[in-house]
Amino acid sequence: MADITAMLHLHFEEFKTLKPETIRKNINSINQETKEHNKDFSELDAALTNHFFGKR
Incomplete structure (x- = not known):
């Protein structure tokens, strides 16, 4: 999950202002x-x- 967290944080504007821990949660x-x-x-x-x- 760390990989997707890093990708979102680095490459998408909506996630750049969030801390990785927040994205992960x-x-x-x-x-x-x-x-x-x-189901x-x-x-x-x-x-x-x-x-x-x-x-x-």
Whole structure:
């Protein structure tokens, strides 16, 4: 997640004024919301995580 935080912070005007930690917290919040409210996304996320990183 540090990579996407750095990309957003360095390359997008909307994120340049925010601290990386704030961006990271916002990403975590959005990810958690999406997982809680969208069963299809949760299943896809689990399948991709399992495929690329093994079972967690």
